[in-house]
Amino acid sequence: MRTYIINTIFLLSFLGYMSCDDYLDRQPLNNPSDGTFLSTEVELNMAVAGCYIGLWSEYQVFPLHLSFDAVTDIGFERNGSGLQAVGRSDHDARTDYIVQVWKNLYSAISKCNYVVTNMDRGTGNINADVMATARAEVRFLRSLYYHYLIELYGDVPLITSPLSLSDSESPRTPKKDIVDFIIEELEESVPDLPVQNDPESGRATQGAALTLMSRVALYNERWDVAINAAQRVMALEGEEYIINPSYMDLFQYAGEDSKEIIFSVQYLENAKTHSLFRLFGSRLARAHTNKKPTYQLTDTWECVDGLQIDESPLFDPQNPYENRDPRLGFTLAVSGSTYLGFQYETHGDSLMCWNYNLDPARRVPNLEATHAYATFTGVGWRKYADNLDKDAINNSELNTIIFRYAEVLLNYAEAKIEAGQIDNTVLEAINKVRQRESVNMPPITTMDQNELRNAVRRERKYEFAGEGLRLFDIRRWRIAEDVMNLPVLGRMKRDYPSKPPRVDELGTAYYDDIPIAAPGESADFKMRLVERRSFDPSRDYLWPIPYIEMDTNEKMVQNPKY
Structure with a gap:
């Protein structure tokens, strides 16, 4: 069931290429001395498996894709760390969390580049269909890693092949060009990926590639591309994808084989676990x-x-x-x-x-x-x-979700709303999520564009809290400057407020007339002040380029105000 993960562990010992001291693609792998690696199907499979290891990226044993919520209005990092600093906007180009994310993603991209560039060594020895699927998987993974980079840092160097030291300095590529690259890569990869969805295989599928395409297009206002990609996944509803009746099961061992899960990070004892x-x-x-x-x-x-x-x-x-x-x-x-x-x-x-x-x-x-x-x-x-x-509190084998079908439906609805293509399919998509059997909330019925826009934005907050998507939502909707300038609050220790807070059209709660304890003051009957935050809209919609890149790459330009 999870043997693919075990293959990646064999790869670690076979290649010894999993550490990458430089963050860009300067010396990605220690190539075999005879230059023939990737000439057999076994070697190709192991190398492709190695590209998936980027999904295991962590920050202080926290899975990377889930860590993003901790630096938003819905999450808080208790430990004093780079993660906490980013939440407060106290970060800079040396903050370890920001440096680690950049390093992990470019290390994963370097492995993908090596495979894509050198896999033709197997031509004639490896079945052509196997070669095509392997190439498509790696291109999908590389696109996923670039997706995270451009949403966090903006313009970044687009590196698609291994670099030598002599040409290792690379300028930043405009974000819009990388979006074009990702969409083209995914479109070309889809035909060579399998249609069948096996949530516990951890392998890329057509549905995973199309879901990534819908997300990237949505985040970058390519409405028609987002709609089309989502529709192609929705066409597989029932046969390959469903809305799971039990919402809670999706995040427990009981739901790891759910057909709502399109792509997840796989874990296995003695291979890789999380905490x-x-x-x-x-x-x-x-x-x-x-x-x-x-x-x-x-x-x-x-x-x-x-x-x-x-x-x-x-x-x-x-x-x-x-x-x-x-x-x-x-x-x-x-x-x-x-x-x-x-x-x-x-x-x-x-x-x-x-x-x-x-x-x-x-x-x-x-x-x-x-x-x-x-x-x-x-x-x-x-x-x-x-x-x-x-x-086994530090050794969980529970898979963590990157894509699930509910996101496809809400991507589709949001893109249709923003494109001004409002029809009954928009309501159907939102209400399939709202009315899963274990949730069964009243349906959305309005056809007003602004009301629907707010409804789908609230729905994403209700549905995906804790899954690592909130950071990208508050950035692309340009509401981070509102929600991230609010304090982090804790409950009253011995009471609840006598009235509800004010809740706006996006589901943000404001405690205008509810007492909040001052620093050092008892929180028995006041909301606890956990942390004060600030957000500078002229700076904080992007993270800084890590200092080491600025120091070693003369062509690199820093983001504003860092």
Whole structure:
């Protein structure tokens, strides 16, 4: 089922090419001395597997594609680190997180370039269809890595073949040209990729390439391309792709084989595991809760009548998680819920709680109320924290999703709305996501462009919180300057606000008339001030080019105000 990952481990020992000290493509691989590597199918398969290893990129054991939410309005990094600095906009060209992301992505691209450039050595020895599929997989992966680079840094060097030291200095390529390159690469690769979707194989498919195309096109306002790519995936609905009835299962072992999952990062014990249980899980479950959702996120989801909490008669400020969109409880661990087999309660007076992992259940000290590092915001991430990992908190094999079918539907709806092509298919796409069996929220019915625009933007926040997409959304919608200048808040330690916050048309909560504790002040009956943030729209919509590139590449130009 996951033997492809094991092949990558064999590749590590066979090639020894997984470290790359220079960030651009200067000396990507140690080539075999006879210059014949990639001339057999075994060698080609191993080299292609090596290109997938870029998906395992991490920052301090945090899967890279999931880390992006921690630097947005919906996430917070408790540890003092580069990730926390980026969230506060205290970063610069030497911030380790920003440097590491650049290094990891270009290291992965260098491996792809080596394979694409040298795989013709197998011509005549390797079946032509095998060669074509391998080339398409690597081009897809290289496109994915470039997608992340251009959305984070803007213009970057477009390197498509191995470079020698003599030509290693490369100027930045305009972002729009790289978008053109990605779309062309994906379009040419689609015919050579398999149609059949096998979520646990970890292999690229036509659906994965088209989903990436729809995302890249959407993010860069190529509406017609985004619509067309999404439609081609939607044409496979039922046969290859579905909206999974259980939302929660998608982020647990129970749902790893779901046909909603289009492309995911594969993990396997003794090959590669991750630490999301420890990073997300509760103190009661021996985890650390380093990565936290902001408390404001809990006030985002609608009530079950489809109204925001400041408008719905169903909202009870003293029972704020009742009568809400079920995705709130599926995404976040909130007070009063059961989380990882424990009663999860962050009220300061709740000194004991139930441990349901024991038989019979037993009352135990409630670390969520008493531990100094447990309740910064009062809520935790439920996605990717599966109780099956309770005895291996740093060695989870749970796959992490990069693309799923719900994104395709919302990409399609948003692109149609922005292109002014509003019809019933837009409503159908949004409502398939809103009305999956375990969610079943009231349908969206408006045909007004602005109302639909806001509806799909809220829907993306409800649906994808904790999955690493929020950073790109707040940047491309140009709302980061609004939401990232708000403080990170935690719950009142011994109460809830007597009224709901004001919630705007995009689902952002504002605590205008709700007391917030000053630094050092008791938060028993005021919202806790976890962190103050700032965002400079003339600088912070892009990350800086890492200092080492500026120092070693005379053709490199820095982003503004860094």
